[in-house]
Amino acid sequence: MSADTQLEQVKKLLQPLLTDDIFLVDMKIKPTNNFKIFLDADSGLGIEKCIRINRALYKIMEEMAIYPEGDFSLEVSSPGLGEPLKLNRQYIKNIGRDVEVTLNDGTVQEGKLLAATEEQIEIEFTEGKGKKAEIKKLEIPMADIKHTKVLIKF
Incomplete structure (x- = not known):
């Protein structure tokens, strides 16, 4: 499965979890199946929202056995202060x-x-x-x- 295909698959699973005013800014994947997901929210994105989405997405990915060996990781955060605006x-x-x-x-x-x-x-x-x-x-x-x-x- 290509990196783009993996990103698309995870993006589809992530979408329903983006409630309220939370939106996806960017998503990257490293060869080690480490997903870096950058989110933001119009009202500000607190750490609690990141943790909630990370746990929910991890559970879905585990249940779907996308990586049967369990060899994947998720990092959900806001882009960070030094990052350029993308959207x-x-x-x-x-x-x-x-x-x-x-x-x-x-x-x-x-x-x-x-x-x-x-x-x-x-x-x-x-x-x-x-x-x-x-x-x-x-x-x-x-x-x-x-x-x-x-x-x-x-």
Whole structure:
């Protein structure tokens, strides 16, 4: 069974477990049948939700004997703070937060995420300092974005 087939099979089993506002961001499989499942939720994804889904999915996979020898493992987590946003739903969830957008040409633009659609995002940033400071808005087409990361400020 190819890695893609295995991922599709596990994705089908996972779907009914994604209740409320939980959604799949990404899924990877290592040659050792180690599944890494990255989930997120519009209201935030707590560790309890990850544990619940991990246990439920593990039980289903065990009962279906997908790996008769039991030689598989599951890791269910949120993508992590340093990971780039992958889905439009993640952009929407992070409206109001500061982001760093790296464009395909290597240009980096920081600002507050104001809006997001499937086609583009809009950010707001300050240009200049002191009395010359000017708040500007910039619309960036999704096609021009290499990746976007949420900036964590302390």
